[in-house]
Structures are given as C-alpha cells and as structure tokens.
Amino acid sequence: xxxxxxxxxxxxxxxxxxxxxxxxxxxxxxxxxxxxxxxxxxxxxxxxxxxxxxxxxxxxxxxxxxxxxxxxxxxxxxxxxxxxxxxxxxxxxxxxxxxxxxxxxxxxxxxxxxxxxxxxxxxxxxxxxxxxxxxxxxxxxxxxxxxxxxxxxxxxxxxxxxxxxxxxxxxxxxxxxxxxxxxxxxxxxxxxxxxxxxxxxxxxxxxxxxxxxxxxxxxxxxxxxxxxxxxxxxxxxxxxxxxxxxxxxxxxxxxxxxxxxxxxxxxxxxxxxxxxxxxxxxxxxxxxxxxxxxxxxxxxxxxxxxxxxxxxxxxxxxxxxxxxxxxxxxxxxxxxxxxxxxxxxxxxxxxxxxxxxxxxxxxxxxxxxxxxxxxxxxxxxxxxxxxxxxxxxxxxxxxxxxxxxxxxxxxxxxxxxxxxxxxxx
Numbered sequence: 475x476x477x478x479x480x481x482x483x484x485x486x487x488x489x490x491x492x493x494x495x496x497x498x499x500x501x502x503x504x505x506x507x508x509x510x511x512x513x514x515x516x517x518x519x520x521x522x523x524x525x526x527x528x529x530x531x532x533x534x535x536x537x538x539x540x541x542x543x544x545x546x547x548x549x550x551x552x553x554x555x556x557x558x559x560x561x562x563x564x565x566x567x568x569x570x571x572x573x574x575x576x577x578x579x580x581x582x583x584x585x586x587x588x589x590x591x592x593x594x595x596x597x598x599x600x601x602x603x604x605x606x607x608x609x610x611x612x613x614x615x616x617x618x619x620x621x622x623x624x625x626x627x628x629x630x631x632x633x634x635x636x637x638x639x640x641x642x643x644x645x646x647x648x649x650x651x652x653x654x655x656x657x658x659x660x661x662x663x664x665x666x667x668x669x670x671x672x673x674x675x676x677x678x679x680x681x682x683x684x685x686x687x688x689x690x691x692x693x694x695x696x697x698x699x700x701x702x703x704x705x706x707x708x709x710x711x712x713x714x715x716x717x718x719x720x721x722x723x724x725x726x727x728x729x730x731x732x733x734x735x736x737x738x739x740x741x742x743x744x745x746x747x748x749x750x751x752x753x754x755x756x757x758x759x760x761x762x763x764x765x766x767x768x769x770x771x772x773x774x775x776x777x778x779x780x781x782x783x784x785x786x787x788x789x790x791x792x793x794x795x796x797x798x799x800x801x802x803x804x805x806x807x808x809x810x811x812x813x814x815x816x817x818x819x820x821x822x823x824x825x826x827x828x829x830x831x832x833x834x835x836x837x838x839x840x841x842x843x844x845x846x847x848x849x850x851x852x853x854x855x856x857x858x859x860x861x862x863x864x865x866x867x868x869x870x871x872x873x874x875x876x877x878x879x880x881x882x883x884x885x886x887x888x889x890x891x892x893x894x895x896x897x898x899x
Contacts, residue, residue, distance in 0.1 A: 487895050488883075494731075520545065523547065544558065548603060549563070619640065628694075644677050649715065663733070667757050685706075744788045754790065762807040766818065806837025816873075834884055857876055
C-alpha cells in the first residue's frame with residue numbers, strides 16, 4: 475500500500491474506462507452479427523456522433539464486402555477512412571457544416587431497395603452534429619434554442635425531446651428516409667439508463683414523445699421561443715416517427731458500449747492495484763456542484779466512520795450531470811463537480827479524486843477534466859485563488875489550470891459521459 479500512487483491510479487482508471495468503450499474494442503463482435511445484403515443489395519454506412527469516425531474506421535477494417543457512406547463527427551474527432559466519407563461539424567451548438575451533412579445524408583439514402591442494408595453508427599453528440607431544422611425553422615433559431623437549453627440546466631432527455639421535434643432527421647425520420655432498406659443501428663450510449671431512443675435524439679428509432687412534451691420543456695425552463703417554432707409544435711407538424719410504424723419493423727438496433735462498461739473496466743484496474751472498488755451508479759444526474767457535495771460527504775463518512783465502505787477503497791460513478799450557467803468563467807460539468815468537491819473536502823487527508831468526460835472534452839474546453847488532491851486547497855490559497863468565488867463564476871477550469879491539475883487527453887473518439895472516481899486511503 476505504501477507504494478500506491480493515487481494520482482497515477484486515477485489516471486490509469488480513466489484510461490481503462492475510455493479504452494473499454496472504444497469502437498475498436500466494442501464494434502467488431504456486433505458487425506459479425508449483421509447478415510450481409512442478399513442479391514444485388516449494397517451496404518451503406520451512415521452515422522453521427524463524437525465516436526462516428528472511429529466507428530466508421532472500425533467498420534472498414536472488419537466488414538467483408540463493398541462499403542460506401544457518410545458520417546459526421548465533431549471537429550478534430552475525424553479518422554482516416556478510405557470508403558466512408560467523414561465530415562466534421564460543431565458540437566454542442568450546431569453549425570452549417572452539420573446542416574449540410576444532414577442534407578447530404580438524406581440525399582444519400584434516397585432510392586434504397588428492400589435488398590439494401592444501412593449500417594447506422596450513432597454515438598453521443600450526434601444530436602447536435604446532425605442538425606437539420608424542420609421546414610419553417612432556421613438553423614439560427616435552432617442554435618439559439620440549443621444554447622438556451624444548455625445553459626438552463628435541462629437534462630439530456632429534455633434537450634433531446636425538443637431537438638427531435640424541431641428536426642427533419644431526428645426522432646426516427648432518418649430511418650423512414652431509408653425505407654424499405656433494412657437499417658441496423660449500432661450505438662455507443664452517452665445516456666443515463668441507455669435508452670436507445672434518446673442517444674443522439676434517435677434518428678433511426680421510433681419516438682414515443684410528442685410535440686406537447688417538447689413545448690412543456692421549453693416552458694419549464696422559460697426558453698424564449700420564436701413564433702415559427704411555437705407554431706410548428708402547437709400544430710403538431712413536428713411529430714416524430716412513432717412506435718408501430720410498419721416502415722421500421724425490419725430494423726434492428728444494438729447498444730454496443732455503455733457507461734457501465736467503462737466503470738467496470740475502471741473497477742478492474744482498482745482491483746489489480748490492490749484496493750476495493752465500489753461502483754455507486756452509472757446514471758447519476760443533477761447539478762454538478764450538488765453531486766460534488768454528495769460525493770464529498772460520502773468520502774468523509776468512509777474516511778471517518780468506515781461507512782458504508784471500509785477504507786482503503788475507491789468509489790466510482792458515471793452519468794451526466796448538468797451545470798446551470800450563472801457566471802462567466804470557463805469549465806464544464808466535470809471541473810464544476812470537482813471544484814465543489816474540493817471546497818467541501820477542504821484538504822481532508824488521504825482523499826484523491828478525478829472527474830473527466832470520456833470523450834476527452836469537458837463541455838467545450840480543451841481538457842477532459844481534472845484531478846483533486848489533499849493539498850489542492852492549500853496550493854490554491856498560496857496562489858491567491860478564491861475557490862468559492864470561482865465556483866460561483868463557473869470557473870472550475872481556471873481553478874484546476876492554475877494548480878496544474880487539468881487532465882488533457884485530447885479527443886478520445888468515444889463518449890459514455892462522465893467518469894468520476896475517489897480514492898480514500
């Protein structure tokens with residue numbers, strides 16, 4: 475135990491979590507389950523998400539037979555594909571590149587036959603990347619709604635409900651455009667609970683939510699909504715493809731990688747290091763700073779009382795927290811979580827923590843997340859930092875950058891959302 479290096483263990487856990495949900499590891503076994511098209515049928519690959527390019531590259535490496543297609547991914551998340559075109563676009567706020575890619579994708583699937591096979595590769599981020607507003611709605615209007623929802627503290631379920639009903643491609647509409655071809659969708663889940671219809675707003679899956687549900691979300695968070703969007707939703711023009719639609723009955727979908735897979739891999743790393751891992755949940759939601767307070771309280775209870783777990787141990791959690799933006803600082807939800815935890819622990823001995831996004835990008839910053847150590851608050855005081863003020867300003871990035879404790883991995887080209895771990899010695 476004396477040779478254990480908590481910081482390195484935390485970094486090793488994060489790397490193991492990311493590796494476990496990479497396309498190269500998860501995708502090949504599912505490709506083997508897909509029957510090739512019969513007769514003169516062809517195979518077309520489409521998709522969207524932060525992992526879409528890596529998934530497309532894996533398909534090219536393992537699929538036996540001809541391939542063509544188009545996927546869209548986030549800027550700097552591309553891959554060297556030979557037969558499948560990769561387009562890069564903006565995330566989390568859609569841009570014109572994403573809109574054009576969506577138009578081209580819909581054009582690409584026109585005229586398919588029942589003999590054709592469409593392999594659709596979906597991962598987190600696909601909703602913003604595959605942005606095609608419904609008729610009568612502009613991209614600028616959709617961008618404004620998206621920005622407001624991101625700042626509001628709305629959950630991913632709520633945001634994607636709205637996105638589906640303002641889109642010409644999400645909520646099963648892409649699958650309808652592919653009909654009568656058979657569509658097999660392979661998904662890396664960034665959704666707490668792994669509901670496949672929510673991942674990237676379900677472009678190839680039926681959607682049970684309604685325009686009325688989308689309106690309720692906009693009203694709940696007091697989102698300023700243009701008349702064109704209100705009319706679109708109130709008239710029912712934005713209804714998505716519904717369960718039971720016969721055009722979808724031949725289709726299949728598989729969730730190939732989840733947050734639980736990442737947490738299990740991290741737990742195995744802990745066990746190999748000689749400590750006991752405890753996975754709290756793979757679907758934690760709520761304000762990042764509140765989740766930070768709860769984790770800090772749990773860590774102190776373990777350290778002081780040996781409850782509910784005995785130390786030394788490591789507690790691990792995943793899911794997708796939210797940040798209601800009130801300040802003007804820098805930092806995503808993982809930095810926010812960790813700064814809240816740091817303030818609550820206030821230098822409590824022998825507790826170390828990491829919080830990172832598995833896509834390698836915390837919010838829209840250049841870091842995956844950060845690391846907290848027992849001396850973090852002392853170092854912050856020596857630097858003249860004001861942690862509570864920085865939390866109020868949503869400046870977790872600035873805090874951990876000043877300490878030299880940002881985790882910068884670069885884009886991982888996968889995404890199962892947040893990864894958190896606390897080592898208690």
